[in-house]
Amino acid sequence: MVMKKYLYLFVPLVFGIPFLLLADLFPLHRYGMFSGLARPEIVFSQYSIHIHLAGKWQKLEAENEYLDKNYFPMEAMRAFGDKESENKLVSKIRASLRVKPDSIRLESDSASASTTYRIIFPQK
Amino acid sequence: MNKNIPWLIVGIAGFILLFLVENMGLRMVEEMANGQSDPMLFRLYPSFPIKLQTMGLERVQEYLFQIKYRWLLLIGFTWFLSTNMESPKVAVPDLKSLQWKVRLFFGVQLVYLPDLFKEITLRNQWKAFYTPLPFFSKILPTFPSIWLLQFLVVFAFAVCAFFILSKWTPSEKLPAWIALAGFLFWTVLLLVFFGYSKIDHTYASLYSGYIFMVIWLFYWKRFPEEGWIGFRLFQAGIWGCYFFSGLEKVFLSGIHWISTEHFQTLCWLHPGTLCEPILSVPFLPELLLTLVLVFQLTTFLQWRFPWWGYVTAIGGLIFHLSTWLVLDVGGWQSPWILMLVFLLPIGKKTATKPSGTS
Numbered sequence: 001m002v003m004k005k006y007l008y009l010f011v012p013l014v015f016g017i018p019f020l021l022l023a024d025l026f027p028l029h030r031y032g033m034f035s036g037l038a039r040p041e042i043v044f045s046q047y048s049i050h051i052h053l054a055g056k057w058q059k060l061e062a063e064n065e066y067l068d069k070n071y072f073p074m075e076a077m078r079a080f081g082d083k084e085s086e087n088k089l090v091s092k093i094r095a096s097l098r099v100k101p102d103s104i105r106l107e108s109d110s111a112s113a114s115t116t117y118r119i120i121f122p123q124k
Numbered sequence: 125m126n127k128n129i130p131w132l133i134v135g136i137a138g139f140i141l142l143f144l145v146e147n148m149g150l151r152m153v154e155e156m157a158n159g160q161s162d163p164m165l166f167r168l169y170p171s172f173p174i175k176l177q178t179m180g181l182e183r184v185q186e187y188l189f190q191i192k193y194r195w196l197l198l199i200g201f202t203w204f205l206s207t208n209m210e211s212p213k214v215a216v217p218d219l220k221s222l223q224w225k226v227r228l229f230f231g232v233q234l235v236y237l238p239d240l241f242k243e244i245t246l247r248n249q250w251k252a253f254y255t256p257l258p259f260f261s262k263i264l265p266t267f268p269s270i271w272l273l274q275f276l277v278v279f280a281f282a283v284c285a286f287f288i289l290s291k292w293t294p295s296e297k298l299p300a301w302i303a304l305a306g307f308l309f310w311t312v313l314l315l316v317f318f319g320y321s322k323i324d325h326t327y328a329s330l331y332s333g334y335i336f337m338v339i340w341l342f343y344w345k346r347f348p349e350e351g352w353i354g355f356r357l358f359q360a361g362i363w364g365c366y367f368f369s370g371l372e373k374v375f376l377s378g379i380h381w382i383s384t385e386h387f388q389t390l391c392w393l394h395p396g397t398l399c400e401p402i403l404s405v406p407f408l409p410e411l412l413l414t415l416v417l418v419f420q421l422t423t424f425l426q427w428r429f430p431w432w433g434y435v436t437a438i439g440g441l442i443f444h445l446s447t448w449l450v451l452d453v454g455g456w457q458s459p460w461i462l463m464l465v466f467l468l469p470i471g472k473k474t475a476t477k478p479s480g481t482s
Contacts, residue, residue: 004353007343008206011360014335015368016198020191062250064243071253071320095252 045069046109047076049093050117051101060093060104076106079120086120094121128203135199142192149188157181190375197371201424205360208428209353215430216352221471222344223294225355229337230287230306232330232462233280240327241277244316245270256319264315273316280309295348300341307338326454329365329463336361356427362463363423363436370420382413394451402450412446419443426467433467440464 049060049072061068075092079085086106094100104121157176176184217225247254251267283306286292292299314331317324340354347353373381380386387409391399402408419439425432444461447453454460 003343003347004209005206007339007353007357008202008209010336010339010357011205011364012198012202014332014361015364016201019368019371020194020198062246064246066322066324067250067253067320070322074321075253092252096250 045073047073047080048107049073049076049089050105050107051093051097052103052105053099053101057105076108080106080108080118086118087123090121131199131203131206135196138195138199139192142195146188146192150185153181153184153188157184187376194375204424205427209356215469215473217355218472219294219351221473222351222355223292225358225466225471226299226337226341227288229333229358229466230284232459232465233306233310234284234288235462236327236330236459237277237280237284240313240317241273244273244313247316247319248273250320254319255321256315257321257323260315260318264312264319267319268312268316273313276309276312280306280313283309294341294344294351297345300338300345303334303338303341307334310334327459329362330459332361332365333358333463333466334361359426359433359467362466363426365460366420366423366436366440370417370423373417374421382410382417384409387413390451394453396450396452398450412450416443430469433469437464437467440467 050057051060060072062072075089079089089106090104093104101121103119105117105119107117109116153176156172248267248270254267255261256264283302286302287299310327310331314327317327336354336358340351340358343354344351377386384403388403391403402412419436422432423436426436441461441464444454444458445456448455448458
């Protein structure tokens, strides 16, 4: 009987701790199920990473929905205009690609950004 | 003494305690919003500044303010589980039927392990970007070797093979421990899967079910006559995903969740082909969102009325197919859909509860 009482507690424990403390912890949650109207416009969707390969510019894509639509734009937004972050981003991109790009640039459609694109590799 | 009094005491005492520390939390958040950051809070919750930026100070404070009410709700929920466990309406599945349900669960995993591995292999190429969520980074600070991940997938397959092919009985030690090992393999694989700043909910109900499956098997080993209790918990692990998701919607957005504007937001985030036609019909978005909320908030009824499993399973199927067709989220092959099978109150039942249960 005591064992059973412990078991009753298990469901609230597993779900309850996130429910009490951590819910909606992750602002980049893809589905937006928890947020309703609380979710504002996702600003990083206005940013993108482009690479220059075989003589033409193309958008950096991993053929993965999350990485392409959320993660790379977010990385671009975070790095945009910050020299140190831009350098880190260049290293990550070059480490991930088998064929190394000639150039890498960040683009922004954001009205608040002072420039619409920044060449982050090669460094001027 | 009335058996409900301890529940009442725990509920009220927790409420008062949370009420007393509430101001401290509100002050910390305000300081953070004003740039007077608390390093401890940053360490615990590094993405909090983003949250503050996206939600705004007022909503974050509102969220903190809600915690004491969430506590009351949780205590009420636990009370509900406790008082309805021995419901006379609960038919007890027989041993063979329960064993087949366990086998089926491991069979379901076999369907999804290859896809999970495919996703992880893809992430391996982009491992330079690996940035696990704050808590997970303590467990897996760097992207593990792909060889290790391959081994883990093979081990997870082996666990499934054990449950499907061998003649195990619940009174043995082995099944419970093997299930625990399988659970740990899945945990590592999912931590890697989550290693790009986000939680992915693709396997949420499967993983939640797995947590309770391990508990179920250990309990079943200790009390061989009462395997059905563990099965009910396993079911709670599945319907609980919907129930708590529904509660979050109510707590975070309230009545605003059911509005055309919210449907528009969802469509903007996940543009699907059916978005425009639905938005063009008056009140249809509100109706659909209301149905989702009602479906999720009523899933807990299965604990009291097992036949509600039919409602949840059919409702869940429609829900997942709809999110796929309308919002292009998930798909027909979603593991969530297969997990709904376990909510169906089917399988051979014993006429009465086994002795030893009240």
